[in-house]
Amino acid sequence: MHAPTRSLVLWFPDWPITAFVSEAVSPPRPDAAVAVFAHNVVVACSWAARAQGVRRGQKRRDAQALCPGLQVVPADPVRDVRAFAPVVARVEERAPGVQVVRPGLCALRARGPARYYGGELEAARVLVRLLDDDGFGGVRASVADGVFTAEQAARSAAVDDPVRIVEPGAAGAFLAPLSIATLEDDEFGSLLARLGVHTLGQLAALQVERVRERFGERGVRLHALAGGLDSQPVQPRTPPPELHRDVAFEPPLELADQIAFGMRVAAEEFIAQLGAHDLVCTELRVVLTGERGERSERVWLHPGSFDAAGVVDRVRWQLAEDAQGIFGSGVAGVHIEPEAVDVAAHHAKGLFGAGPDERVHHALSRVQAILGHRGVVTPTIGGGRWLAERQVLVPWGDRVVAEKVRTRPWPGSLPDPLPATVYPEPRLVGVTDIAGAPVTVGERDVVSAPPAVLETAGQRRRIREWAGPWPISERGWDALRARKAHRFQVVDAEGGAWLLVVEEGEWRAEGRYD
Structure with missing residues (x-):
């Protein structure tokens, strides 16, 4: 087992809150109670929410009971990573070789910065001051044997003294009084608690052979962490290439054609830079900035990969759709960056040229470039209870934005398989019993x-099989828009299958299973 490496850790408390505030269109007040939830459990909360009793791991209903004015924010790991990337780049300017443990926590070998800045304490303080000047107040730093020990030391640092140093060889003594829950392994911690082991010191005191016999190599690893013998070294990341492009307009421009023309060179450089790394862009982030700080941000998708003309088109479409009413003055700058990339070889043309799908794509893209973003649309299935409203038209090239809506609970919605034929307007039909009564x-x-x-349609069909009724109830609280109906599935004697709806005594055919 390798000896622990002296590691310098930077910890940003409640990073998901910081990431949300940094990208929010209307950021909450500094004293607002905000909490980030994943699966209805608190994963981070602001100091104002914490002051009212909100804690990590709480259920949503418990947190809202303690803090009725709590602002609920859904967790977004992509947002956390995206907001943390420029922070890591800023740290690398002063101390290269940074490992991103997770968004809000990064580590680096302490030896290099300590020799350059005159000691471990001085190096940590330099980085804290740097981040504080950049607006990231509250960051904690520590130096200890191994990343795990350094993280726990950073978490225990005081607000007025955000740097803590654990001397070499003192990691075990520092970790000994900490709870076994510090290992963040619920199954392992629960089992140890039942065995009477509640602290890291008690775990470290166990014989490693006995731990291996009972828990295997996983237990040996946690045993080493508890004793301050973290053998995993810092693994610096490879900084990603600079693939984004920024274009500033001085003076700001107001005409979309002028802005699009000014983006041509940047778009060509953007695509060429991706090509130099054998990459193509499949999702593009466009950020428009106004003269007075207005901001319009959007991620554009592509069924294949973007070329320079496609990038310019997305900037023009965003100006036409999103910027109306947002910018009180001209556009001062445009930022483009790849949100998702793919290997260029996956998008190379075949040996015998493009297939029919590729030719269709090029034809529709040309028409879309002339008519605009919503000039060419394709149908897809969205959310809803009625079949007609589940037909959603999506602009060509966009991902199905209705996917999240479709996965929501829709009581009374029709499960798969759906009818192959859906009537835009349900057709009036009649359903009678054996005696001819409705x-x-x-x-x-x-x-x-x-x-x-x-x-x-003037024909009488004998119903061979039927199933139902399945009730549909909507807006029972609204007397004007309330609806209550019942669905039936019937199979006639000729083998035709129908989806019928009876509402207020009137029967209609909503679709047919062809």
Whole structure:
């Protein structure tokens, strides 16, 4: 086992909150109670929320009971990583060789910065001052044997003295009184607690052979961490290439054609730089900045990969769609960067030229460039209870934005498989029983009689099988827009399958299973 490496750790408390505030269109006040939730559990909260009793690991209902005015923010790991990237780049300017442990926590070997700045304490203080000047107040720093020990030391640093040094060889004594929960392994910690082991010192005091026999190599690793023997060295990241491009307009421009013209060279350089790294851009982030600080940001998608003309088109479309009413003056700058890239070989043309799908894509893209972003749309399935409203038109090249809506709970919605034929306007039909009387559904969802005959388009079809009713209830609190209906699935004698809806005693065909 290798000896622990002296590691310098920078810890940013409540980083998901910081990332949210940095990208929020309307940032909350500094004294606002804000909490970030993942799976309805608090993963980070502001100091104002913490002052009212909100803590990490709380259920959402418990947190809101303690703090009724709590602002709920959904967790976004991509946002956390994106906001942390410039912070890491800033640290690398003063101390290269940074390892991103996770967003809000980074580590580097302490030896180099300590020799350059005159000691471990001085190096940590220089980085804290640097980040504080950049607006990242509250960052804590520590130097200790191994990243794990240094992280715990940073978490225990005081607000007025944000740097803590654990002397070489003192890691075990420093970690000994800490709870076993510090290892962040719930299963392992729960088992140890039942065995009477509650602190890291008690775990480190166990014989390593006994730990290996009971818990395997995973237990040996946690045993080493508890004793301050973190053998994993700092693994510096490889800084990503600078793929973004920024264009500043002085004076600011107001005409979309002028802005698009000014973006041509930058777009060509952007695509060429990606090509130099054998990459293509499949998702593009465009940020427009106004003269008075206005901001419009959007991620554009592409069914294949962007070329220079496609980049310029997205800037023009964003000016036409998002910037209306946002900019009180001209556009002062445009920032473009790849949100997602792919290996260029995956998008190379085939040996015998482009296939029919590629030719269709080029044709539709040319039409879209002439008519605008929403000039060419494709249908997809979205969320909703009624089949007609589930048909969503998406601009060509965009991902299905209705996917999140479709996965929401829709009580009364029709499960798969859906009818192959959906009528834009449900067709009026008749359903009668064996005696010829109209079939109705009572208040308790009880059918007056088994459906026997389906009358549609002047034809009478004998119903061979049927299923239902399945109630649909919408907006019961609104007397004007409330709806209550019942669905049936029927199969006629000729094998045709129908989706029927009865509402206020009137039968209609919503679709057909072809």
